[in-house]
Structures are given as C-alpha cells and as structure tokens.
Amino acid sequence: MVIADELAAGNLVKVLELALPGYGFYPVYSSDHPRRAGIETFVNWLGQAI
Numbered sequence: 001m002v003i004a005d006e007l008a009a010g011n012l013v014k015v016l017e018l019a020l021p022g023y024g025f026y027p028v029y030s031s032d033h034p035r036r037a038g039i040e041t042f043v044n045w046l047g048q049a050i
Helices: 004-009 036-049
Strands: none
Touching: none
C-alpha cells in the first residue's frame, strides 16, 4: 500500500471501509515527459498492487 507507513504512524486515518464500484483513478502524463519510463514503471506496479 502506498500510504501504509503514514497510516501506521497515525499521520493519516482511514475513515471508512468504503468502496465505490465503477470509480477509479487514472494516471495522466504527457507522452514526452522526460521521466516517462519511470512513470510507466510506477503505474504498472500500482496496477499490480491493487
């Protein structure tokens, strides 16, 4: 989980056990971004972590 450390430290608090089917997050970045390879690696990792 991306925010596991923040949750464990108490800096963030999970308010609800709520899932909204059909809603999601979509990464958006320009096709010529200088760090595109790193962004795509992160996006792929995130997709596998969920």
